[in-house]
Amino acid sequence: MPEFWINMGPQHPMTHGLWNMKVKVDGETIVDAKPEIGYLHRGYEKIMEVREFQKNVVLTDRLCYVSSITWSHAYCLAVEKMMGIETPERGQWIRVISLELQRIASHLMWLASYGPDLGLLTGLLWALRERELFLDLIQLMSGARMNQNFPRVGGVRNDLPENFEAMCRRSIEHFLEKYENEYQAIFQESKVFRMRTEGVGKITVEEAINWGITGPNLRACGVDVDLRRLDPYETYGEIDFEPQVWHDGGAGDSYARFVCRFNELRESCQIVLQALKKMPKTGPYRVKPPRRAEGEGYAKTEDSRGEALFYVIGDGDDRPYRVKIRSPVFCTMAATPTLLRGNKLADVVSILGSVDVCVGEMDK
Amino acid sequence: MSAPLVPDLFGLCKVLTAAIIWIVQQIIYALAGPIPPLAGLGDFLGTDFVITLVTWLIVVTVVVLWVTVINLFTIMWVERKLYSRLQDRYGIMISVWSLPFWPFNRTRRPTHRGTGYLQNLADGIKLIQKENITPRNADSAMFHISPVLIASSTLMAFAVLPWSSGFYVANLDLGILFILAAFSLAPLGILIAGWSANNKYTLVGGLRAAAMLLSYSIPAVLAVIALVFFTGSLNPIVIVGQQDRPIVLAGTTLPIPAWYVFGPQFLGFLVFTVAMIAEMERVPFDIPEAEAELVEGWTTEYSGMRFGIVFAFKWLRMLAASGLISILYLGGWSGPVFATVFVGSIPIPIFPEEFWFVLRVYGLSAFFVVLSWSVPRVRIDQILNIGWKRLIPYSLLAILIAAGFRVLG
Amino acid sequence: MALESYVPVVIFAVVALLFPLGTFFATRLFRPDHPTPLKDLTYECGEVPEGEAQIQFHFQYYMFALIFVIFDVAAIFLLLWAFAWGGLLTSASPVAKFSIFLFLGIMFVATQYALKKEEVIQI
Amino acid sequence: MSALAKPLPHITGRPVPGVEKEVLAGLKAAFASKLKDAKAVRERLVEIVIDRADLIDVCTYLKNTLGFEHLSCITAVDWKDHFESIYHIENYYNGCMVQVNAQIPYDDPKIASLTGLWHAADYHEREAWDLMGVEYEGHPNLVRILLPEDFKFHPLRKEFAQEVDRQYISRRKLRGGK
Numbered sequence A: 001m002p003e004f005w006i007n008m009g010p011q012h013p014m015t016h017g018l019w020n021m022k023v024k025v026d027g028e029t030i031v032d033a034k035p036e037i038g039y040l041h042r043g044y045e046k047i048m049e050v051r052e053f054q055k056n057v058v059l060t061d062r063l064c065y066v067s068s069i070t071w072s073h074a075y076c077l078a079v080e081k082m083m084g085i086e087t088p089e090r091g092q093w094i095r096v097i098s099l100e101l102q103r104i105a106s107h108l109m110w111l112a113s114y115g116p117d118l119g120l121l122t123g124l125l126w127a128l129r130e131r132e133l134f135l136d137l138i139q140l141m142s143g144a145r146m147n148q149n150f151p152r153v154g155g156v157r158n159d160l161p162e163n164f165e166a167m168c169r170r171s172i173e174h175f176l177e178k179y180e181n182e183y184q185a186i187f188q189e190s191k192v193f194r195m196r197t198e199g200v201g202k203i204t205v206e207e208a209i210n211w212g213i214t215g216p217n218l219r220a221c222g223v224d225v226d227l228r229r230l231d232p233y234e235t236y237g238e239i240d241f242e243p244q245v246w247h248d249g250g251a252g253d254s255y256a257r258f259v260c261r262f263n264e265l266r267e268s269c270q271i272v273l274q275a276l277k278k279m280p281k282t283g284p285y286r287v288k289p290p291r292r293a294e295g296e297g298y299a300k301t302e303d304s305r306g307e308a309l310f311y312v313i314g315d316g317d318d319r320p321y322r323v324k325i326r327s328p329v330f331c332t333m334a335a336t337p338t339l340l341r342g343n344k345l346a347d348v349v350s351i352l353g354s355v356d357v358c359v360g361e362m363d364k
Numbered sequence B: 001m002s003a004p005l006v007p008d009l010f011g012l013c014k015v016l017t018a019a020i021i022w023i024v025q026q027i028i029y030a031l032a033g034p035i036p037p038l039a040g041l042g043d044f045l046g047t048d049f050v051i052t053l054v055t056w057l058i059v060v061t062v063v064v065l066w067v068t069v070i071n072l073f074t075i076m077w078v079e080r081k082l083y084s085r086l087q088d089r090y091g092i093m094i095s096v097w098s099l100p101f102w103p104f105n106r107t108r109r110p111t112h113r114g115t116g117y118l119q120n121l122a123d124g125i126k127l128i129q130k131e132n133i134t135p136r137n138a139d140s141a142m143f144h145i146s147p148v149l150i151a152s153s154t155l156m157a158f159a160v161l162p163w164s165s166g167f168y169v170a171n172l173d174l175g176i177l178f179i180l181a182a183f184s185l186a187p188l189g190i191l192i193a194g195w196s197a198n199n200k201y202t203l204v205g206g207l208r209a210a211a212m213l214l215s216y217s218i219p220a221v222l223a224v225i226a227l228v229f230f231t232g233s234l235n236p237i238v239i240v241g242q243q244d245r246p247i248v249l250a251g252t253t254l255p256i257p258a259w260y261v262f263g264p265q266f267l268g269f270l271v272f273t274v275a276m277i278a279e280m281e282r283v284p285f286d287i288p289e290a291e292a293e294l295v296e297g298w299t300t301e302y303s304g305m306r307f308g309i310v311f312a313f314k315w316l317r318m319l320a321a322s323g324l325i326s327i328l329y330l331g332g333w334s335g336p337v338f339a340t341v342f343v344g345s346i347p348i349p350i351f352p353e354e355f356w357f358v359l360r361v362y363g364l365s366a367f368f369v370v371l372s373w374s375v376p377r378v379r380i381d382q383i384l385n386i387g388w389k390r391l392i393p394y395s396l397l398a399i400l401i402a403a404g405f406r407v408l409g
Numbered sequence C: 001m002a003l004e005s006y007v008p009v010v011i012f013a014v015v016a017l018l019f020p021l022g023t024f025f026a027t028r029l030f031r032p033d034h035p036t037p038l039k040d041l042t043y044e045c046g047e048v049p050e051g052e053a054q055i056q057f058h059f060q061y062y063m064f065a066l067i068f069v070i071f072d073v074a075a076i077f078l079l080l081w082a083f084a085w086g087g088l089l090t091s092a093s094p095v096a097k098f099s100i101f102l103f104l105g106i107m108f109v110a111t112q113y114a115l116k117k118e119e120v121i122q123i
Numbered sequence D: 001m002s003a004l005a006k007p008l009p010h011i012t013g014r015p016v017p018g019v020e021k022e023v024l025a026g027l028k029a030a031f032a033s034k035l036k037d038a039k040a041v042r043e044r045l046v047e048i049v050i051d052r053a054d055l056i057d058v059c060t061y062l063k064n065t066l067g068f069e070h071l072s073c074i075t076a077v078d079w080k081d082h083f084e085s086i087y088h089i090e091n092y093y094n095g096c097m098v099q100v101n102a103q104i105p106y107d108d109p110k111i112a113s114l115t116g117l118w119h120a121a122d123y124h125e126r127e128a129w130d131l132m133g134v135e136y137e138g139h140p141n142l143v144r145i146l147l148p149e150d151f152k153f154h155p156l157r158k159e160f161a162q163e164v165d166r167q168y169i170s171r172r173k174l175r176g177g178k
Helices: A044-050 A054-061 A065-083 A089-117 A121-142 A164-188 A191-197 A205-211 A254-278 A328-340 A347-354 A359-363 B009-032 B038-045 B048-086 B119-128 B140-160 B175-196 B200-231 B236-243 B266-279 B304-328 B353-372 B380-408 C003-027 C060-090 C094-117 D019-030 D052-065 D121-132
Strands: A003-008 A020-026 A029-036 A294-303 A306-315 A320-326 B246-249 B252-257 B340-343 B346-349 D037-042 D045-051 D070-078 D082-090 D097-105 D110-112 D135-137
Touching (some): A003 B200, A020 A347, A029 A328, A029 A347, A044 A320, A054 A065, A065 A306, A089 A121, A089 A164, A089 A347, A164 A191, A164 A254, A191 A347, A205 A328, A254 A347, A294 D082, A294 D097, A306 A328, A306 D070, A306 D082, A320 A328, A328 A359, B009 B038, B009 B048, B048 B140, B048 B353, B048 C003, B119 B304, B140 B175, B140 C003, B175 B236, B175 B304, B200 B236, B200 B380, B200 C060, B236 B304, B266 B304, B266 B353, B266 B380, B304 B353, B304 C003, B380 C060, B380 C094, C060 C094, D019 D037, D019 D045, D019 D052, D052 D082, D052 D097, D052 D110, D070 D121, D121 D135
Parallel strands (some): D045 D097, D110 D135
Antiparallel strands (some): A003 A020, A020 A029, A294 A306, A306 A320, B246 B252, D037 D045, D070 D082, D082 D097
16 A cells, blocks of 8 residues: 555644645655644634724734734724725725735745745745845834734724835835846746645636636736725726736646746735835824724735635624634645645645645634 | 875774774783683684784774764755755854853854854754654554665765775776665665655655656766766776876877866766766756655654754765766876875875865755755755656667767777 | 784774763763653653654665665775776776776766656655 | 736735726626625625525636635524524635525525635535534534534524523533433
8 A cells, every 4th residue: 555644744844834734645646635724713703702892913923923914904894894994095005005015024024935945945035035025114114023913993003114215215226136136046037946836736717717726826827806806905007017917838736826926926015116116105094983883895815825805794893793714824734635646745745835835814 | 197195094903993992902911910711712812813803893883983973064064054055044063163162252152153063062962952753553563674774775885985095995897886786775765755654645755756866867877887887896996097198199198187077978977967967866857856846855754863864864975976976087086196195104194185085076966955945945846857868868879879989990 | 914903993993982981971971860651751842742643654765775786786896996096007908998988888877867757755 | 906806926925906896897897697795895805695596607607717726714694583694705805705695594504515626615514514414405514523423402593592501511421421
């Protein structure tokens, strides 16, 4: 009997977090796979039912510590939709800036973890080095490096600090220089890297949509879907940007996913620069939300990993009646057996690294 | 063209041994007054057999210590420091100067302001204190034997690897073949280790290691065969001697050393180097212990000093492989400077052959380190593809080229 | 005598064998030894191990052993030939001189053919 | 309506203005009597309320005729007197989202599974069953996904009080220890 199940996780270098990927191999070829999740389930949806609307932001921050702002922003947006209030314009621009900075930080964290997955520890340290720049910017903006608690229902916590624009420009300039010279060389232009990523973990467009894969992973299949443009929220409608879609052949493999995310780094930098230019220099950044609310609201945003959806129901109390979190990784995880089947055992890391798993948001 | 610091290791040690044994003999003879049978022991110690045996033991111990204590620690330090700098960080920092007993450093624990040479020693001390865990389902005897097999077979490569024209243990006619044989013993140990631990990661890692090391030892041997067409010998000292002259091309003497890499052996050099990178299990060919998917590959179940030995011997393999490459293709210990100072009447070379050899070994190792920390890992089927479909045809081509060159001139 | 030069190698082998053994026994003085059933479990990423690992493994792995043996024999032959090459060059017989090229040519073509036929080296 | 009857050949990635009215009109034309409630809430969002028996029909129509190819989310809500299974289905061609509220009686929490239409429904339905206890009939593998397999409750139900019925999960306990 040459087939056996290999446990990859929960204590495994490949799993960036606590989850288990059971892989059935025949020799080195993967026959079947079975993800087991739930190790990090903290009962978010239940806890949020007993906390007030505003106080839940601190919880949603911790859904995924790698991209806190995008998650708490999605929650705030859903609650605002439910309450029927709207953020002032400057607040919306600040949110856009913070979201994109967080997206860059999150993607850099993904890049950092993708390196050692493929045996390239240098990539980890280089990417984390540049991530510091963006964490510093976020700290400057919100006061905390991680779990910022920055977006609030009705706006953002505080205005941008002085000189933020200049510092932002300087950091992005520095980052883009490193991006063009160092990251391209070590990742995209490396022959061995392409050998490891090209043609593995393929998925067709129909399968991808059917499995509910979203975000950069879907765009890597050649589908031009970016919620920032398809269903614009905040002021994304006024920004001129190009969603990163893989148009060449061989769509849907690890390399395409890598390129889409990798190019998003640069695109997000451009969005931040544009937003800094276009935003009004002064104005209110927050409105006071009502304490109690009734109704339902949903918001879907383009998280750094895909489509984040919050569905909030209020019953007239000062706390939500029901909150539903749609995590993109949770849906992608359902598709991983399809991605993995037929590949080699060594490709597990190449595939699962490229779909960017964040266990916190997956297990809720 | 330089002179060795140790012209004759055996001779040097023999003088030392003879002196020590003479002192011991005198003590024994002095004691032989009250206890007469001891005189026979003293006579026995004076025999040539005992002196030779003890001398060999000392020679072997000197070489083993030179390799495992001095070179192993240095190469580990070089690697860790080098890749740390590559990754924009300081790396290891605990050194002699950061220890707490210096007058300028009166803290309670080592500070982090040194160059980090002692970090490996600290790691070793830590590993010594770790518990050795043997899994319940493991094949205990095999599980314990395989690290010994791996470590000893790797160490055996240094029995015939000369560090200069005088600093060696044995001068064999088939020295190169012996080193390659010592290298190819390790897959057996790795396979045993992978199988005996009864763990899926070690099993896959061990089988990968066996498949990979077997595949890559063929091109290595074939490349050496291509070289033998030129050298006509497998004695490392002879091979280095052949390279210790300037190149003569069409009657003119060029200011380039006649290393085998500058010539028709270049293809063989490339094949041999790639095969050696695989033999020392480094990234991009470190698939047997691909830590991303196989935790630690075939070393997963080893703990404590057993892990330490198995882990540290990767660097010994790197040392041996670098030494082999530099002997075969890069002129071994032949150096450009010949300068001696005379202490009394004993000539002492300023830049001895050992210096040039160690320089080459470390330079090659640094190259391997930089290479392995700047590329990802190659997948196992791609590794085997490279081995079978690229390296073996190329090495056969190298043999053809070598034979052709010999026929033509 | 040639055999005499192997004496140091034998001594080296003994020392090399004693070196790891001595290290393992020396660590007994410093290390704790408290085996528990949980600790002695086979490591499987924190899960309870399921199934045996010592299974009849995939045949492809043994293919390498077979191919390796074939190439090893060829390598030994070539090595002997390479040693004798210097002497053969001086001998006048062109058959002795050039038969190596025939052999190498056949081997090269055969290898190329075999590797072309085995499109992907599976494992 | 005519533009929506057949999916557009290319996904442009840009929203189509006023699409929610067309979708609403299409749904009303196809399921006039079965819709308990149907309204366009805001731009690019349509909300319909149906009975659980009509779920498969509505969703098949949405997917195959109107081009709503992406099942974004399945939410189960405990309204104390009845359950609701809420489906967010998204159209990539025009950015429209349809929210389907399927009503389920409290004493018989069962509804048809959508796994035949969307693979994505697999995990969502497992999660909804795990946390809310709504049974999705026809699901190939309806087992707990986030909580341990021997967990006794469905914690998102309103009757599950957090402080009272807490089940301490300890590995040692699960193995039969103290």
